[in-house]
Amino acid sequence: MKKAGIIMIIGSLLLLGLFKFPLWNIMLGAPQYPEPLGMNIHLNGIEGVKEFDLQNIDGLNHYIGMKTIPKAEEMWEFAIFPKVVLGMILLGVLIGILAFAGKISYKFFLGWFLLMSVLGVLGMYDFNNWLTEYGSDLDPHAILKISNPDGSPMTYKPPLFGHQKLLNFDVTSLPHIGGYLMFVGMSLTLVAFWLGKKASLKKLTP
Amino acid sequence: MKKIFKTVTGFLAIALVFTSCNNGESKSKSALSSNAAEKVYVAPGEHDEFYAFVSGGFSGQLAVYGLPSGRLFKVIPVFSQDPEKAYGYNEETKPMLNTSHGFIPWDDSHHPDISQTAGELDGRWVFINGNNTPRIAKIDLTTFETTEIIEIPNSAGNHSSSFVTENTEYVVAGTRFSVPVPQKDMPIKEYKGNFKGALSFISVDPKDGGMSIKFQLMMPGFNYDLSHPGRGKSHGWFFFTTYNTEEANSLLEVNASQNDKDFIAAINWKKIEEYVNNGGGTKMPTNYAHNVYSDETHTATSTMIKEVLTVNPLDVPGAVYFLPTPKSPHGCDVDPTGEYIVGNGKLSANLTVHSFTKMEEAIKNKKFDGEAYGIPILKFEDVLAGSVVQPGLGPLHTEFDGKGNAYTTFFISSEVVKWKLGTWEVIDRKPTYYSVGHLMIPGGNSRKPFGKYVLAMNKITKDRYLPTGPEVTQSAQLYDITGDKMELLLDFPTIGEPHYAAGCPASLIEGNSKKLYKLEDNKHPYAATSDAATKVTRNGNEVHIQMAMIRSHFTPDNIEGVKVGDKVFFHVTNLEQDYDVPHGIAMLGANTSELLIMPGQTETFVWEPKEVGVWPFYCTDFCSALHQEMQGYVRVSPASSTIPLSWTLGEDF
Numbered sequence: 048m049k050k051a052g053i054i055m056i057i058g059s060l061l062l063l064g065l066f067k068f069p070l071w072n073i074m075l076g077a078p079q080y081p082e083p084l085g086m087n088i089h090l091n092g093i094e095g096v097k098e099f100d101l102q103n104i105d106g107l108n109h110y111i112g113m114k115t116i117p118k119a120e121e122m123w124e125f126a127i128f129p130k131v132v133l134g135m136i137l138l139g140v141l142i143g144i145l146a147f148a149g150k151i152s153y154k155f156f157l158g159w160f161l162l163m164s165v166l167g168v169l170g171m172y173d174f175n176n177w178l179t180e181y182g183s184d185l186d187p188h189a190i191l192k193i194s195n196p197d198g199s200p201m202t203y204k205p206p207l208f209g210h211q212k213l214l215n216f217d218v219t220s221l222p223h224i225g226g227y228l229m230f231v232g233m234s235l236t237l238v239a240f241w242l243g244k245k246a247s248l249k250k251l252t253p
Numbered sequence: 254m255k256k257i258f259k260t261v262t263g264f265l266a267i268a269l270v271f272t273s274c275n276n277g278e279s280k281s282k283s284a285l286s287s288n289a290a291e292k293v294y295v296a297p298g299e300h301d302e303f304y305a306f307v308s309g310g311f312s313g314q315l316a317v318y319g320l321p322s323g324r325l326f327k328v329i330p331v332f333s334q335d336p337e338k339a340y341g342y343n344e345e346t347k348p349m350l351n352t353s354h355g356f357i358p359w360d361d362s363h364h365p366d367i368s369q370t371a372g373e374l375d376g377r378w379v380f381i382n383g384n385n386t387p388r389i390a391k392i393d394l395t396t397f398e399t400t401e402i403i404e405i406p407n408s409a410g411n412h413s414s415s416f417v418t419e420n421t422e423y424v425v426a427g428t429r430f431s432v433p434v435p436q437k438d439m440p441i442k443e444y445k446g447n448f449k450g451a452l453s454f455i456s457v458d459p460k461d462g463g464m465s466i467k468f469q470l471m472m473p474g475f476n477y478d479l480s481h482p483g484r485g486k487s488h489g490w491f492f493f494t495t496y497n498t499e500e501a502n503s504l505l506e507v508n509a510s511q512n513d514k515d516f517i518a519a520i521n522w523k524k525i526e527e528y529v530n531n532g533g534g535t536k537m538p539t540n541y542a543h544n545v546y547s548d549e550t551h552t553a554t555s556t557m558i559k560e561v562l563t564v565n566p567l568d569v570p571g572a573v574y575f576l577p578t579p580k581s582p583h584g585c586d587v588d589p590t591g592e593y594i595v596g597n598g599k600l601s602a603n604l605t606v607h608s609f610t611k612m613e614e615a616i617k618n619k620k621f622d623g624e625a626y627g628i629p630i631l632k633f634e635d636v637l638a639g640s641v642v643q644p645g646l647g648p649l650h651t652e653f654d655g656k657g658n659a660y661t662t663f664f665i666s667s668e669v670v671k672w673k674l675g676t677w678e679v680i681d682r683k684p685t686y687y688s689v690g691h692l693m694i695p696g697g698n699s700r701k702p703f704g705k706y707v708l709a710m711n712k713i714t715k716d717r718y719l720p721t722g723p724e725v726t727q728s729a730q731l732y733d734i735t736g737d738k739m740e741l742l743l744d745f746p747t748i749g750e751p752h753y754a755a756g757c758p759a760s761l762i763e764g765n766s767k768k769l770y771k772l773e774d775n776k777h778p779y780a781a782t783s784d785a786a787t788k789v790t791r792n793g794n795e796v797h798i799q800m801a802m803i804r805s806h807f808t809p810d811n812i813e814g815v816k817v818g819d820k821v822f823f824h825v826t827n828l829e830q831d832y833d834v835p836h837g838i839a840m841l842g843a844n845t846s847e848l849l850i851m852p853g854q855t856e857t858f859v860w861e862p863k864e865v866g867v868w869p870f871y872c873t874d875f876c877s878a879l880h881q882e883m884q885g886y887v888r889v890s891p892a893s894s895t896i897p898l899s900w901t902l903g904e905d906f
Binding site for chain 1: 832879
C-alpha cells in the first residue's frame with residue numbers, strides 16, 4: 048500500500064508539468080509556410096511557437112474574417128484552469144499521503160482518477176466549443192467568403208485532435224509535453240489503484 | 254560533266270566524313286556533360302554548398318551566387334544606385350554614396366574579401382573596393398546589405414584593395430595611380446619623383462566591423478596593382494605588386510614596360526602599427542567621407558573626416574623592402590602556409606615565386622641590391638623560391654587548394670594552369686572561354702582553402718551564349734579540382750564584369766541570415782510602428798506622411814490637403830513581422846525610384862507634386878492575394894488652397 052501511495056503522489060505531481068509545458072499544440076503549414084506557424088495552448092494562455100506566429104496567424108485569418116486569437120484575460124478558462132489543476136494536484140498528493148499512512152482506502156485513487164477524467168472531458172468539451180466558435184464566428188465583411196459544395200458557408204474550425212486540411216493550410220492538432228505528462232500522471236494513479244487493490248487482496252487471502 | 258560529277262561525289266564523301274565525325278564528337282561530349290551536369294545539379298528546394306560573392310566590376314555591385322549551381326540569389330547594391338531596391342534613391346541610403354566630391358551614383362567594384370579569424374573565413378562581412386573614387390565598402394552577411402563605406406583620401410584608382418589580414422585587423426587599400434599628395438596644380442610631366450603612392454591600412458573593429466583609417470604609408474610614385482596579406486609565419490606583413498616603376502606619365506603600355514623587373518613591396522605593418530601606436534606619423538589635413546548605415550534607424554549618416562595620419566616609410570627602418578619581380582607583376586598571392594609569395598609577372602615568360610623565409614634571411618644579412626627612394630631592394634636570387642617555367646602567356650592571378658597545388662590564370666593564352674608548390678611543375682591546364690582574369694577557390698585567400706572548385710572569371714564570351722547584340726555577357730566557369738586533372742563543369746553568365754570573387758561554405762553564413770527587422774527595435778525618427786502611430790504633419794511646405802503597410806493595405810490610403818509646391822516625404826513602415834513579406838510603394842510622377850521595404854523597416858521617398866489632381870500610389874511587390882487592392886490616393890490642391898490635411902483608411906465601411 049505504501050508503494051501505491053508513492054505512485055499516487057508521483058502521478059499527481061506530474062500534472063505540475065502543465066504549469067511549465069503546453070497542454071496542446073496546433074501547427075499550420077502551407078506552401079508559403081514551409082516552416083509552419085504554430086500555437087501552443089498553455090493552461091494560462093495561448094503562445095506562438097515562434098516569436099511572431101500568433102500575429103501572423105491573425106494576419107492571415109483576417110482574410111477569412113476570423114477573430115484574433117484570444118489573449119489570456121479574454122477567456123475565463125485561462126484564469127480557472129490553473130486553479131482547478133492545482134487543486135487536483137493537492138488533492139492527489141493528499142490522498143497519496145493518507146493512503147501511504149494507511150488512513151484511507153486505495154479506492155480514493157480511482158475516485159481521484161474519475162474526477163480528473165470528468166474534469167478533463169469537460170475541459171476538452173469546452174476547448175472544442177471554443178475551436179468551433181473561433182472557426183465559424185466569421186466577420187460578415189470578410190475579404191474571402193467561401194462556400195462548401197452544398198452552398199453552406201465554409202468554416203475553419205481546427206481539428207481537436209489530428210490533421211485537417213483548411214484551404215491551403217495543413218492543420219495538425221496534438222497534445223504537447225504538458226498534456227503527455229498529464230496523461231502519464233493520470234495513468235500512474237490507475238497503476239496506484241491497481242497496486243493498492245492487489246496489496247489489499249493479498250492482505251485478505253492469508 | 255564527268256569531272257563535275259566526280260567533284261560532287263568528292264564533296265559528298267567529305268561531307269559524310271565530317272558529319273559522322275561530328276556525331277562521334279557530340280556523343281562523347283554529351284556523355285561527359287551528363288557527368289558534369291550531375292556535379293552541378295542542385296535539386297529544386299535544395300541548397301548550394303557554397304556562397305560565391307562575385308563583384309560586378311563596372312556595375313559597381315556585388316552579386317551572390319550559389320556554387321556549384323551558378324544560380325544568382327541577389328545583387329547587393331554597393332557603389333551604384335539601384336532603383337530596384339531604392340539604394341541611393343531613398344532618403345535613408347543617399348548618404349551611403351556621399352564622398353568628398355559630393356554624391357556619386359556609380360563606381361567600379363573589384364575585389365571582395367571575406368573577414369577572417371585566426372586565418373580562416375568567419376563569414377561575418379565582405380569587404381569590397383570602389384576603384385574610381387577610392388572607397389572601401391563593408392557588407393554585413395547577416396542582412397546582405399552594404400552597411401559602411403569609407404572614402405580613401407590621397408588615393409586614385411583604388412585597385413590593390415580590399416584584402417584583409419588574418420584576424421581582420423586591417424582591410425588594406427592601395428592606390429593604383431600615384432598622384433600629388435596633397436593634390437595640387439602642377440605639370441603632369443613633373444610626375445617622376447614628385448607623385449606619391451598611398452597604401453592605406455583601415456582598422457576594423459572586431460565587434461561591429463566599424464572601419465577607420467589607421468595610417469597611410471606614403472610610398473614612391475609607382476603603380477600599386479594588387480596585394481595580399483602574409484599569413485601563418487608571414488602574418489604581420491603585407492605584399493603589394495608594383496608596375497610602372499619607370500614612373501611614366503604617358504603611353505604606359507610602352508613606357509611602363511621597359512624595366513626588366515618591377516617590385517613586390519613587402520610591408521611589415523606590425524612594425525608600422527607599433528610606430529604609430531607610439532605616436533609616430535604625421536597628421537595631414539584632408540577631407541573624406543565615412544558613411545555608416547544603422548539597422549536600427551534604417552538610415553545612413555555621412556561624416557566628413559578632416560585629417561589622416563601619414564607615415565613616411567623611411568621613418569620606420571626595417572618596415573619596407575622591395576622584392577625584384579619580373580615584368581609588371583599583376584596578382585600578388587600568398588599560399589596558405591604564408592611561405593610563398595607569387596608574383597604573376599603579366600609580361601613575363603615565367604611565374605616568379607618568392608620565399609618568405611629567404612626574404613627574412615636576406616633582410617637579416619642585409620643583402621641589399623641598392624635602394625629605390627631610400628627603400629632597400631633585396632637581391633632577386635636571394636629571395637627567389639623558384640619559377641614555374643613557361644606555364645602560359647600573361648599570368649594574372651593565383652589561388653591555392655590547400656593541398657600543395659596552385660592554380661594560375663593566363664589572360665592571353667586563356668587558360669587555367671595547375672602547378673605544384675615547391676617543385677614548380679605544371680600538372681594540368683584547361684582552356685577558359687575566354688580571356689580569364691581572376692579565379693577563386695572558396696577560402697583561397699586564407700590558411701584554409703576549401704579546394705573543391707575553382708571559379709574562373711572571363712572578360713570575353715563571344716560565341717559562348719545566345720547573342721544579345723554587340724554587348725554580350727561576361728561569364729564565370731566552374732571547374733572541379735578534386736582530381737589530378739581539372740574538369741570543366743559549368744559556364745554561367747554574370748552581372749557586369751565578374752572581376753573577382755570570394756567564396757565561403759554556406760554553413761558559415763546561412764544560419765546567421767536575418768529573416769526580418771524587429772519592429773520593436775525600429776528607431777527611425779519617422780517610423781509608424783502601428784496603425785495608431787500613422788499621421789500626416791505639415792512644416793511649412795514640407796509634408797511628412799508617416800505611413801504603415803501590411804497585407805494588404807496602406808494606413809492611411811486617402812490623404813488630402815497636399816498642395817502644389819509642397820515637398821511630400823513618404824516615410825513608410827512595413828508592419829509585417831513575417832519572413833519574406835516585403836512591400837513596395839511607388840507614386841505616380843515622383844522623380845525617384847520605388848521603395849522596397851523589408852518587414853520591420855522604414856524607408857522614405859520624396860514627391861514634389863507639380864499638378865493639381867488626385868494621384869495614385871500602389872504596392873509594387875506582389876505581396877499577397879490582394880496585392881492589386883493595395884493602393885491609395887493623394888489629393889493635390891492649388892498652392893492657395895485652404896483644405897486642411899486629413900488622412901483616412903477604410904471609411905466606406
